[in-house]
Amino acid sequence: MATIELTRRGQDKTPPSGFRKVTRWLGRRMPTGLYARSLLIIIIPMVLLQSVLAFVFMERHWQMVTERLSTAVVHDIAGIIDVMQTYPQDASNDQIIRIARDRLELNIAIEPPAPLPPPRPKPFFSILDQALSKELSEQINLPFWLDTVGNSNLIEIRVQLPSKKILRVFAKRSQAYASNTHIFLMWMVGASLVLLGIAILFLRGQIRPILALARAAENFGKGQPTPEDFRPRGADEVRRAGVAFIRMRERIEKSIEQRTAMLSGVSHDLRTVLTRFKLQLAIVGDAPEFEGLSEDVEEMQSMLEGYLSFARSEAEEDVGMLDLEKLFGRIETDAKIRERALSARIDGDPIIKVRPKAFSRLITNLTANALRYADTVEVRAIHDSEWVTIMVDDDGPGIPPEAREEVFKPFFRLDQARNLDESGTGLGLSIARDIARSHGGEVTLSDSPMGGLRATIRIPS
Numbered sequence: 001m002a003t004i005e006l007t008r009r010g011q012d013k014t015p016p017s018g019f020r021k022v023t024r025w026l027g028r029r030m031p032t033g034l035y036a037r038s039l040l041i042i043i044i045p046m047v048l049l050q051s052v053l054a055f056v057f058m059e060r061h062w063q064m065v066t067e068r069l070s071t072a073v074v075h076d077i078a079g080i081i082d083v084m085q086t087y088p089q090d091a092s093n094d095q096i097i098r099i100a101r102d103r104l105e106l107n108i109a110i111e112p113p114a115p116l117p118p119p120r121p122k123p124f125f126s127i128l129d130q131a132l133s134k135e136l137s138e139q140i141n142l143p144f145w146l147d148t149v150g151n152s153n154l155i156e157i158r159v160q161l162p163s164k165k166i167l168r169v170f171a172k173r174s175q176a177y178a179s180n181t182h183i184f185l186m187w188m189v190g191a192s193l194v195l196l197g198i199a200i201l202f203l204r205g206q207i208r209p210i211l212a213l214a215r216a217a218e219n220f221g222k223g224q225p226t227p228e229d230f231r232p233r234g235a236d237e238v239r240r241a242g243v244a245f246i247r248m249r250e251r252i253e254k255s256i257e258q259r260t261a262m263l264s265g266v267s268h269d270l271r272t273v274l275t276r277f278k279l280q281l282a283i284v285g286d287a288p289e290f291e292g293l294s295e296d297v298e299e300m301q302s303m304l305e306g307y308l309s310f311a312r313s314e315a316e317e318d319v320g321m322l323d324l325e326k327l328f329g330r331i332e333t334d335a336k337i338r339e340r341a342l343s344a345r346i347d348g349d350p351i352i353k354v355r356p357k358a359f360s361r362l363i364t365n366l367t368a369n370a371l372r373y374a375d376t377v378e379v380r381a382i383h384d385s386e387w388v389t390i391m392v393d394d395d396g397p398g399i400p401p402e403a404r405e406e407v408f409k410p411f412f413r414l415d416q417a418r419n420l421d422e423s424g425t426g427l428g429l430s431i432a433r434d435i436a437r438s439h440g441g442e443v444t445l446s447d448s449p450m451g452g453l454r455a456t457i458r459i460p461s
Contacts (some may be wrong), residue, residue: 035207042199050188057184063127066177070131071139073176076104077157077169078139084110084161106171113164116145128177132157148173209234213242218460220249221440224319267304274301324350324381327360331367331379341376342367348383352461354439362435362443363390365428366455370394374452388441388461396452404445408433 031037080100093110100106122129129148136144136157143160155176157169209232216230226249232242277297284290328344335342370377374396382389399407410430436443441459448454
C-alpha cells in the first residue's frame, strides 16, 4: 500500500506535457471578452486561409509564370547568339542590334573581349534570379553574369561568347518576371479587410444585447434597478435568455414583496402582543416575582427584531451613496465611548454606491463585534475601479478555523466565543453575509495580523 501511495504521489507531481503547457500559455494570453474572442474566431481562419492561398499562388502560379517568361527571354537571347555564330559574315552587329530591339524588345550591345564582372550577391528570395540562371545554363551553356537586384525596370545579362566578346543584353523586368502579382495580393488583402469590417459590424450588433443582459443581471445581483431601456434583443437564443431573466426577476421580486408583506403583518401582530405584556407588567409594578417575566419579554422582543432583520435583509432599500469617512467617524466615536482603541484608514474614494442603511449596519455590526471582544481594532477600506474591500482586524480571541463557515449559518450559536448578535439568536453573521451578498459581494473570516480575527467585506465598486 505504501508503494502504491508513493507511486500515485509521484504521478501527481509529473510535470504537464508540452501540449498542456502550450494550451495554458495560450489560455493566459487569449482575450477574455466575448467580442474579442468572436473576432479571433473570424480573423484566425481568415488569416490561415489567406496565407495558404498566398503560398500556393507564390509557389505555383507566380513561379510558373516567371519561369515561362524567363524561358522566353533566354530563348530570344539564345537565338541572337545562334545568328551571330551561324552567319558571322552575313549579319552585321548593327542589323542584329536592330532586330533585337524592334522584334524582340531587347537592347543589346556587343563589346570587345573582356572578363565578366564578379558575381553579384544573390538575393535571399528571388524567383527571377533562380529562373534566369537555370535557363541560361540549360539553353546557352556559356559563361554569364546577371544583375536582377534593385528596383530598376531593367535587368542586365552579360554572356561571354566563344570569341571572348561580351554580349550585353538589357531586358524589361516585366518580360521575364510576373510583375502584376501585387494586384492579386492587394485584392486579397482588400477583400479580407472588407470582410473583417462587415464581421465587426455584425458582431457588435450581436454582442451588444448580450452585454446589456449581463449588465441587467449584474445590477439585479447588486440590488440595483434594471436599466429602463433593457429589453430582449439580438438572436433568438439571446432573446430567450433575456425573456427568462425578466420572468425570473419578476418571480423573485414578487416573492420578496409577499415575504415583506407577511413579515410586516407578523411583526405588527407580535409587537401588539408584546406591548400588551409590557403594559400589564407596568400596571403590576416592580414586583420581584415579575422581574424574570420582564426580562423574558425584552429578550423575546430582541429575538423578534433579529428574526425580522434577517428575513428582511434591508432588501427594500434603494441604492444610494455612502460616505465611509462619516461612517468611520461615528464608529471611532463609539469606540471612545467603550474605551477601546480603533483606527480607520481609507485608500481611494470614500464615496461608495450601496444601500446606505444596510451597508452601514453591516460595517457597524462587524466593528461592534470586534470592539466587544478586543482592545484594539483597525479598519481599512480600499476603493479601486473594480472592488470595495473593507478589512476589520482585532486582537481578540478570534474564531477557530473549523467554525468560520458554520457561524454564518442561521441560528448557529458559538459557545464561549464570539457572536455578532448580543441577543444570542445566532443571526448576526448570517445577516452580515446576507447584506454583503445582496450587494454582489461576500464576507469572509480569517486570521488577523494582530493575532485575532479579520473580517473582510468585498463588493463590486
